[in-house]
Amino acid sequence: ILAKFGHTDSDYFRLLGRNLPVLEQRTLTDKGIFYTSGGLSRAERELAAAVTSKINGCIYCASVHARKASQLSKDNAAVERLLAVEPGQSLSSGQSPRWQAGIDFAAALSVTPPAVTPGHLAELERQGLDTLAQLDLVQSAAFFAWANRLMLTLGEPSLP
CATH class of the missing domain: 1.20.1290.10 (AhpD-like)
Structure with missing residues (x-):
């Protein structure tokens, strides 16, 4: 999951990576907030x-x-x-x-x-x-x- 989202060198993401479902949901939430149209x-x-x-x-x-x-x-x-x-x-x-x-x-x-x-x-x-x-x-x-x-x-x- 870390490699998929390009975060292998980040302490922040490695901490989140201890619970992969949380990391995945956090990343999807981030993308939903910052990358939606309108x-x-x-x-x-x-x-x-x-x-x-x-x-x-x-x-x-x-x-x-x-x-x-x-x-x-x-x-x-x-x-x-x-x-x-x-x-x-x-x-x-x-x-x-x-x-x-x-x-x-x-x-x-x-x-x-x-x-x-x-x-x-x-x-x-x-x-x-x-x-x-x-x-x-x-x-x-x-x-x-x-x-x-x-x-x-x-x-x-x-x-x-």
């Missing part, structure tokens, strides 16, 4: 994963998903602004209105306890996110809240 753009789904990971302090996941958001959106400067934000500061400062709404929502969903308000949903709607796009945003953030917590149990990532 709804939120793939770049914005990756952005939500990066925001959630930044909130949770998972630097490895934040960097991986920020890189994907940058590649897919072709807006490296916006993603760099997000990554440069110091703890306690607004993650959405200097972003486009649509990205501000998505970032603010993902961040509010990711803190403990969650701080999402009807105002967050109203702003998503003002920025053109329909129900399916909002669901994609929730799923992207929620999936990475879970993934971050598992990744963080493995300790600091080692760099090659």
Whole structure:
């Protein structure tokens, strides 16, 4: 299963590989959230994963998903602004209105306890996110809240 999904060198996936049905379902869930058509753009789904990971302090996941958001959106400067934000500061400062709404929502969903308000949903709607796009945003953030917590149990990532 690890080789099938290309994850033989990852501590995270080797941990999940101790229970192959869980690894398989996790991978299918990931693909279902990030690779389906319609709804939120793939770049914005990756952005939500990066925001959630930044909130949770998972630097490895934040960097991986920020890189994907940058590649897919072709807006490296916006993603760099997000990554440069110091703890306690607004993650959405200097972003486009649509990205501000998505970032603010993902961040509010990711803190403990969650701080999402009807105002967050109203702003998503003002920025053109329909129900399916909002669901994609929730799923992207929620999936990475879970993934971050598992990744963080493995300790600091080692760099090659």
